[in-house]
Amino acid sequence: MRSADGCTDSPWSPRECELLAVTLQLLQEHGYDRLTVDAVAATARASKATIYRRWPTKAELVFAAFVEGTRQAAVDPDTGALRDDLLRLGENIAAHVGTHAGTIRAVLVEMSRSAEFGAMMQEQFLDQRKALIQRILTRAVARGEIAAAAITEDLWDVLPGYLIFRSVLTGRSPSHQTVHDLVDNVLMPGLTRGST
Amino acid sequence: MRSADGCTDSPWSPRECELLAVTLQLLQEHGYDRLTVDAVAATARASKATIYRRWPTKAELVFAAFVEGTRQAAVDPDTGALRDDLLRLGENIAAHVGTHAGTIRAVLVEMSRSAEFGAMMQEQFLDQRKALIQRILTRAVARGEIAAAAITEDLWDVLPGYLIFRSVLTGRSPSHQTVHDLVDNVLMPGLTRGST
Amino acid sequence: MRSADGCTDSPWSPRECELLAVTLQLLQEHGYDRLTVDAVAATARASKATIYRRWPTKAELVFAAFVEGTRQAAVDPDTGALRDDLLRLGENIAAHVGTHAGTIRAVLVEMSRSAEFGAMMQEQFLDQRKALIQRILTRAVARGEIAAAAITEDLWDVLPGYLIFRSVLTGRSPSHQTVHDLVDNVLMPGLTRGST
Amino acid sequence: MRSADGCTDSPWSPRECELLAVTLQLLQEHGYDRLTVDAVAATARASKATIYRRWPTKAELVFAAFVEGTRQAAVDPDTGALRDDLLRLGENIAAHVGTHAGTIRAVLVEMSRSAEFGAMMQEQFLDQRKALIQRILTRAVARGEIAAAAITEDLWDVLPGYLIFRSVLTGRSPSHQTVHDLVDNVLMPGLTRGST
DNA sequence: TCATAAGCGAGACGGTACGTCGTGTCTTACG
DNA sequence: CGTAAGACACGACGTACCGTCTCGCTTATGA
Structure with a gap:
């Protein structure tokens, strides 16, 4: 019933991908703590041992499902103009985060538990977006749209951050x-300030 | 041991306030799912029935504790200048949210569960801040610092939203x-744009 | 609604009698551990404090209700013939125990808890019957129906004992x-053995 | 510590037998309502779920423990003479019931609750003894000690009944x-009457 | 006639056991 | 050998009941 589609470029085997897909779906349907590992196993006709062999806790299973679900989402718009790039990027983020708000909330619980989850979140979710935004800004600097000083280390994530805040x-x-x-x-206004 | 301080203007009785304070403290110490209702009852020398009589689930107890914990945090700086108001407000938000990030994450899980929690979050947490920010902006309009059009219905929460995103x-x-x-x-730059 | 009838010769006040009557009825309806003191209080429109003021535990309340319920049951048939006396007594016991089997079972639990209940059971329930039976046998000896040796200290209670066993x-x-x-x-056969 | 002895011919698995043995012991030590299922689980190093999987309520657990405890007690004396058979049987019953009086009282409460318990009591406890006694009487008839009419359908249980009454x-x-x-x-006297 | 006290109805409370359910580990049998 | 099936220990959840306690209200008495 559930084929292993969309598993391309995945670090997971087809069977594992299937388990994660089931997890993701149940997660979106019921939320984090109404999701039971037994339900995942039953739905995927898998043994709990099979699941726990790969993801030692429910938290890791859910996190893996989340990462797998968001793996393909970061695409560079590259329209040639900063404003259009930001608009397209914002639309993408808003659309993606809108459907996965529940999953993100679920993953956040795990961040409170161990710093390790925070680091994984950072690497596998935020860093992708950071690189993307800085690529957009660098192109705008090269085109002379904004000053180089507008690229900051700290506030690069106002666009995704606020949009995520809104959804989540x-x-x-x-x-x-x-x-x-x-x-x-x-x-x-903030980016073009001082660059006339 | 635990007096009923800080219960002014609270919808809760002193005893209930005490229970929420205990809940909040244990929540910050152990996180959401390491918090047990039994522990709250034992720490507060209360019966579980007493707790469940007011908050029918652990989730509602935690949510109430969170709301009570943030009820006193929204204070109007009113420095006389928009920039200083925003700075003070931002500092307050950052400080408060920094200590309660774990609690907010915990509460978010419940938002996925029922729309009712989303509504309560809206009313009891976000609306307070919205009123505060619009008060600050209204004063700035009156002083002629910004144009009246800068007060929007949609984007009032970029400041708290981004800061909360960063912490949570x-x-x-x-x-x-x-x-x-x-x-x-x-x-x-966005607010003062065009009002030079 | 519930008048204080049948309280004659009772050590209890009319109000107390009413509480015991409610207890007895609920006891027969629901059994011992489905009976709640709250239900007794609610049915009798009484406060729990009123009940506990008189009978410090549920066990004592139930026991008192049982004793009150069986207080009027032991009547001497005195037909003039041993066999008829025994028949009438047996019928009485069978009828009474048949309706109170549940209550007796309930009281038995308390006997396991404290020896005090055993003693009260002995005094207030069994001793009455013992005296009655020995009165019947003494009359039969006087009439020459049986030998005096047939009156034993140990086995006087085969008739009530077996009938109670059957019901309970x-x-x-x-x-x-x-x-x-x-x-x-x-x-x-056992009583008249040897007396031709 | 607790081996699976005495489980022969039992409808229970060794593990279940162990749980019943623990239950029976705690029952005799503390009585019915001082016995907690948690204590049974802790003593047997079992999960409560394991216990409740087999016996859905505490009452059924206790009843099963009682039945299992009395299952081995019914042994046919077969001495060759009716009087000796009855004496031996009476001694056995008296000894066994004497140690289990508290348990029987506990089980009786449940009889008031549902007719199902009454039926189980009948099948699993009384029918065993009935068969045993009628075997004894049948042998006595074969030996010519008593008349065949002495075997009645109704009053077969005077011996165990009275002894149980005395203890319980x-x-x-x-x-x-x-x-x-x-x-x-x-x-x-009653049995041999007319067969002199 | 009014005040002060004693008893009662109402019901919140602390404590504790029940019965349910979910996690993560483990064993058994199958392919 | 890996997997499906599922039993198991552990422990938290939410419910129910017991026995204690406080709060008002009513009633019964003393100036």
């Missing part, structure tokens, strides 16, 4: 208008 | 410098 | 035929 | 002399 912590999923306003009224 | 979703708790940069390089 | 431990409540057979085929 | 409902545990008197002065 409040119910108000960001609309297209939200993304436009954010780019035009908040981000662009 | 990434490990990088915002520093003083982060708050300063955020206010000076992101928020103020 | 097995489901087979003794019928009229059972009582007749018991008197004619078991008791009378 | 009164404090007066039957002595050897009690058993002798019961056999010689009550049972034998």
Whole structure:
């Protein structure tokens, strides 16, 4: 019933990918603590031992499912103009995070438990986006749209950060208008400030 | 041992406040799922029935403790200048959210469970901050610092939203410098744009 | 609704009698451990404190209700013939125990708990019957129906004991035929043995 | 520490037998309502789930422990003479019931609760003894000691019934002399009547 | 006639056991 | 050998009940 589609470029075997897909689906349906490992095993017609052999805790299973679910999401828009790049990026983030808000909330619980999860979150989720944004900004600097000083080490993530905040912590999923306003009224003024 | 301090203006009785305080402390010490209702009852020398009579599930208990813990945190700085108001507000938010990141993560799980939690989160947590920020902006409009159009219905929460994102979703708790940069390089340019 | 009838010669006040009557009824309806003191209080529109003021534990309440319920049951038949006395007594016991089997079972639990309950059971329940039976036998000796040696200190209670056993431990409540057979085929042969 | 002895011919697995043995011991030590399922689980190093998987309530657990405890007690004396058979049987019953009086009282409470317990009591406890006694009487008929009519459907259980009554409902545990008197002065006269 | 006290109904409370359920480990049997 | 099936120990959850306690209200008495 459940084929191993979408497993390309995955570090997981087809069977493992199937388990993660089942996990992800149940996660989105029921939330983190209504998800039971027994349910995953039953749905995938797998033994609990099979699951626990690969992911020693429920937390790691859920985290792996989350990472696998978001692995393909970061694509560089590269439209040729900073504003358009930011708009496209914002739309992508908003769309993706909107469907995975529940999963992200689930993963956050694990971050409180061990710093290790925080580090994994950093590496496997945020760093991808950081590199992408800095690539966009670097191109804008090269085109002379903004000053090089606008690329900071600290505040690179206001765009994704705010959008994620909106989806995950409040119910108000960001609309297209939200993304436009954010780019035009908040981000662009700060980035182009001083570059006339 | 534990007096009923800080219960002013609370919807809870002193005894209930005490239970919530115990819950909050154990929550910060052990995290959400290492917190047991039995431990709360034992620490507060209360019966489990007493706790469950008010908050029918562990989730609601934790949520109430979180709301009670953040109820006193929203204070209006009112320094007389918009930039200083934003800086002080940002510092307050960063400090408070920094200590309660784990609790917020715990509460978020419940948001996935029922829309009711989302609504409670909205009313009891976010609306407080929204009113506060719009008060600050209204004063700035009155002083002529910014245009009235800068007060939007949608993007009022970039400051708290980003700071909360930083503490809760990434490990990088915002520093003083982060708050300063955020206010000076992101928020103020957008707010004062066109009102030179 | 519930008047204080049947409280004559009772050591209890009318109100107390009412509480015991409610207890007895609920006891017969639901059995010992499905009976809750709260239910007694609610049914009698009384406060739990009122109940506990008189009977410090549920066990004592139930025991008092049992004793009150069986207080009027021991009546001397005195028909003029041993066999008829025994038959009538057996019928009485069978009828009374048949309706109170559940209550007796309930009281038995308390006997296991403290020897005090055993003693109270002895005094307030069994001794009454012992005196009655020995009165019957003494009359039979006086009439020359049986030898004086037939009155023993140990085995006086075969008639009530077996009938109680039948009702309380097995489901087979003794019928009229059972009582007749018991008197004619078991008791009378043993009593009249040797007295031709 | 606790081997699986005495589990022969048992409907229970060795592990289940162990659980019942622990239950029976704790039952005799503390009585029914001072016995906790948690204590059984802890003593047997078992999970509560393991216990509840087999016996859905504490009552059923205790009943099963009682039945298992009395399963081996019914042995046919077969001495060759009716009087000796009855004496030996009476002694056995008196000894066994004497040690298990508290357990029987505990089990009786459950009989009031559901008719199902009454049926189980009948099948698993009383029917064993009935078959045994009728075997004894049948042999006596074959030997010509008593008339065939002495075997009745109704009153077969005077011997065990009275002895159980003595142990369970009164404090007066039957002595050897009690058993002798019961056999010689009550049972034998009734059984041998007319077969002189 | 009014005040002060004693008893009662109502019900919250601390404690504790019950019965349920989920995690992570382990064993058995199959392919 | 790896896997499906599922029993198991551990422990938390949420419920129910016992016996204690406080709070008002009513009633019964003394100035």
